Amino acid sequence: MAALLAGVLAAPQAVAGGGASPAGVPDHGSSDVLPSLRRDLVAHYDFSHPAQGDPTVERDRGRSGTGIRLINGGDRMRVQDQAHRHSGSALQVQQINPATAGNDDWKAGIYDERAVESLRAFNGARAATVMGWVKMTGENPSPNSNTADPGDRYNAIGLAGVLSGDSNGHDVRALLELIQVNGELKLVALGRRIDGGASQTFAAEADWQTLLPREEWVFLAATFDYDTGEMALYRNGRPLPGFYTRTDDPWALAGDPEPDLTTAGDPRGIKIGGSFPQNTRENNPCNCRMDSLMFLDRAASPREILGQYRRVT
Structure with missing residues (x-):
């Protein structure tokens, strides 16, 4: 399945890298991105730029040209809803059949078990940022379709993240999500260096x-500094008070060599609205809409994150 998906996406990825937008689709250019962020914007999806000839693929407005698949819902997942004044369409992701252990949840992303070379900016990276607009539209967290207990629910709600270089479609290097922390669902930034x-x-x-x-x-927005171990969360441009769930050294930062970087391997993809973008399993769906998702290979500053929010609002 991974090889098949990679093959299907190969041509659209080239289209997604740049050039004019398809006829009838507004192209906002870079006017909606803070100038200081543009050079480091590895991937950017506003869900108003379908690939020419394949509306189930969303073009990348970032520098990497990494097209992503709109999984299971295809073009129906682009809905008319404005997250901000520059918005066109938004992405609808959602659970489809709560009582069935199938693979029909609406989610988005790309996966290749051989690695996604266009995401090489996150290979041996010193830092990363994941940010974008989210609107909850339904029941969250969702019933767990992988268990027989009708009262069981997933312990997390997947938003958006970059997969690790050895990911099975779930493990990540940088992720925005909601997950159980000490028995309570929390908005989190979750990162893995190695x-x-x-x-x-x-x-x-x-x-x-x-x-x-x-x-x-x-x-x-969530920022990750793999060298210092510092992470941060932001809501509407402002930093959120928070806490680290581990007080040891999970990223193995102590000692040489310096600086500390992520593993020297390309990520296996991006996941949006749940895990397993190769569509082999359902996990942690989000009943929500998303727009203007941005992935950077450095930690945006607090001033830049506030500036990006103000730029479009």
């Missing part, structure tokens, strides 16, 4: 439903 190694989580202190009220667009 493939196959431990992850670190920075969790927002505030109640997640206060941070992400239903039917309200919210701008979220």
